[in-house]
Amino acid sequence: MPQPEGATVVNLISLIFGIIGTITGIGGLVVAYLSYKAAEKSNKTANNAVAKAGEANQISRDANTISRRALAVTEDKSIYDWKVHLDHDARAATVRNESSEAARDVTVVVRDGDKTLLQEEIGDVAAFGQFTLDGSLFLNAIAADQAHIDALNRGDSGVFFAAVGTAHATFHLSWNTPAGVPRTQLIEKRFN
Structure with missing residues (x-):
């Protein structure tokens, strides 16, 4: 179509x-x-x-x-001063924070020359607070030194040593202030 x-x-x-x-x-x-x-x-x-x-x-x-x-x-202008005291009767070394500020995360290392005698993490210490350490290390060292002096005095040398036994230690303290600022102090001590 x-x-x-x-x-x-x-x-x-x-x-x-x-x-x-x-x-x-x-x-x-x-x-x-x-x-x-x-x-x-x-x-x-x-x-x-x-x-x-x-x-x-x-x-x-x-x-x-x-x-x-x-x-x-x-x-942080806080001032810290630590003191160490040996208590013969209690056989303890007392470490005192002489600051009006608390110390956080306190660690102490006690050395005698190159030898580490003690190392402890203490924690927090309040303002004017204190902590104790085993003092037998120092007292034993004092006794050994005194025994040495006594042995010299008992000898036939004719020389007398007028001395008392001593122990030497260096306390390395480290801590943080309340503001978080790390601090350290070195304390050299002679105990007798």
């Missing part, structure tokens, strides 16, 4: 619009795909920026912590 002339024109116009619609649809898909890829790239860049911002915030927090610590060290 032959088609009227107008119908062919309409079919041709419909075909043209169909082709234009297909091209437009394909173009839309291409643009959508490119937009999707651009959005992925933008999200990746944004995630990297967020990660870098997190790192920058951590660096800032660390810097603030260091700054606060430096300020505490600068402002």
Whole structure:
């Protein structure tokens, strides 16, 4: 069946619009795909920026912590003085904090020359507080030194040594102030 002339024109116009619609649809898909890829790239860049911002915030927090610590060290004017006393009867060495400030995380190392005699973690010591250590090490050293002196005096040399037995020790104290500032003190003692 032959088609009227107008119908062919309409079919041709419909075909043209169909082709234009297909091209437009394909173009839309291409643009959508490119937009999707651009959005992925933008999200990746944004995630990297967020990660870098997190790192920058951590660096800032660390810097603030260091700054606060430096300020505490600068402002901490506390003065400490420790004294050591040997009680022969109690066979104990007493270490006293002569400061009006508490001492935190106190550690003591007692040495005689290169030899470590005692090492203890004491903990916290109150202002004007004290702690005791076993004094038998020092008392035994005093007794041994006195025995040596007595043996020399019993000898036939004709020389008399007017001396008493002694023990030497160096106390290495370390602690933190209430502001967290580390401190140390070295006390050299001669007991008799």
